[in-house]
Amino acid sequence: MTIKVGVIGAGIMGADHARILATSVAGAELVAISDPDAGRRNAVAANFGVKAAYPDPLTLIGDGNVDAVIVASPDETHMLLTLACLDAGKPVLCEKPLATSPGDCLDIVRRETAIGRRVVQVGFMRRFDPGYVAMKRALADGELGAALIFHCVHRNKQSTGYSTSEGLIANSGVHEIDIARWLLDDEAARAIVVTPKPSRLTTIRDPQILILQMAGGPVVEVEIFINAQYGYDVRAELVCEKGTVSLQPRSDTVLRHGGREGVLHGDDWRGRFADAYRIELQAWIDAIAGGGALVGASAWDGYAATAIATTCFDALRTGEPADVRLEPKPALYAA
Numbered sequence: 001m002t003i004k005v006g007v008i009g010a011g012i013m014g015a016d017h018a019r020i021l022a023t024s025v026a027g028a029e030l031v032a033i034s035d036p037d038a039g040r041r042n043a044v045a046a047n048f049g050v051k052a053a054y055p056d057p058l059t060l061i062g063d064g065n066v067d068a069v070i071v072a073s074p075d076e077t078h079m080l081l082t083l084a085c086l087d088a089g090k091p092v093l094c095e096k097p098l099a100t101s102p103g104d105c106l107d108i109v110r111r112e113t114a115i116g117r118r119v120v121q122v123g124f125m126r127r128f129d130p131g132y133v134a135m136k137r138a139l140a141d142g143e144l145g146a147a148l149i150f151h152c153v154h155r156n157k158q159s160t161g162y163s164t165s166e167g168l169i170a171n172s173g174v175h176e177i178d179i180a181r182w183l184l185d186d187e188a189a190r191a192i193v194v195t196p197k198p199s200r201l202t203t204i205r206d207p208q209i210l211i212l213q214m215a216g217g218p219v220v221e222v223e224i225f226i227n228a229q230y231g232y233d234v235r236a237e238l239v240c241e242k243g244t245v246s247l248q249p250r251s252d253t254v255l256r257h258g259g260r261e262g263v264l265h266g267d268d269w270r271g272r273f274a275d276a277y278r279i280e281l282q283a284w285i286d287a288i289a290g291g292g293a294l295v296g297a298s299a300w301d302g303y304a305a306t307a308i309a310t311t312c313f314d315a316l317r318t319g320e321p322a323d324v325r326l327e328p329k330p331a332l333y334a335a
């Protein structure tokens with residue numbers, strides 16, 4: 001069975017999802033693309049032989065030839081497009097964030113809960129990254145003992161178009177929030193954000209240190225630095241009672257030149273997480289085709305990530321710790 005997929009958005013991520021679907025995912029066919037920018041949508045359509053290229057995303061969702069939808073349009077459009085997919089009864093993989101406010105995320109959670117089965121997956125692709133998957137397995141094996149501290153580093157070469165200090169958390173920090181919840185199988189209870197004097201190469205509070213106290217005990221500490229200049233760099237080390245487990249620096253090559261030895265850092269996240277994106281899309285297609293449960297982040301996870309990020313905004317503004325308050329979790333998302 002082939003799942004016919006429509007991709008909404010032909011920007012950086014939409015075009016990349018389209019490419020991965022068209023070239024590297026078994027059992028999927030890219031049948032439609034939508035973007036208000038004719039140049040971008042026509043380029044994706046031409047590159048991958050897609051006949052249906054629409055300016056309007058709702059036309060794509062309504063296209064009877066489209067079985068499932070990827071939403072990779074601007075963040076503020078995610079909520080309405082995901083709701084439209086739910087109304088059309090089509091499985092949807094929505095890029096992060098699920099919506100830009102906790103209330104909007106809850107609208108999606110409520111709509112999905114009323115349907116009574118999971119239709120929405122949120123594009124937190126790190127859950128499929130082989131490195132993070134191995135870290136989670138190491139923790140589950142039990143040899144390391146209980147998790148104590150999760151150190152994370154999230155550096156971008158240069159900011160990609162967002163211009164507020166909150167944007168660091170909403171755009172980049174949100175991945176760390178999600179991976180910490182997933183890895184530790186725990187919920188954030190309290191957030192603290194501290195910042196040094198900002199880099200002189202930016203006008204916002206960059207870098208930032210985000211600290212999450214998890215309900216079950218561990219502390220998560222995240223450096224976010226989105227104008228780090230030298231390249232894209234994501235690191236993580238989980239400190240446990242009897243040892244630690246870290247991500248390996250990811251590079252296919254080691255460069256030795258001019259008296260130095262080093263690994264290469266790409267310009268953005270697409271190379272670093274190429275495997276994660278491919279495995280994520282394959283798992284999504286397999287779940288839809290097999291009628292099985294979706295295995296990626298749920299609408300509830302999308303809500304939690306946005307709610308925790310919003311709590312971090314408060315902590316950033318006030319310089320004080322802020323408590324995370326989540327709504328009760330519906331039974332649909334138990335386990």
Ligand code: ISE
Pocket residue numbers: 156160171172175269
């Ligand atoms: C970007 O929007 C992403 O989602 C990337 O995965 C993340 O690493 C980057 O910091 C964000 O700007």
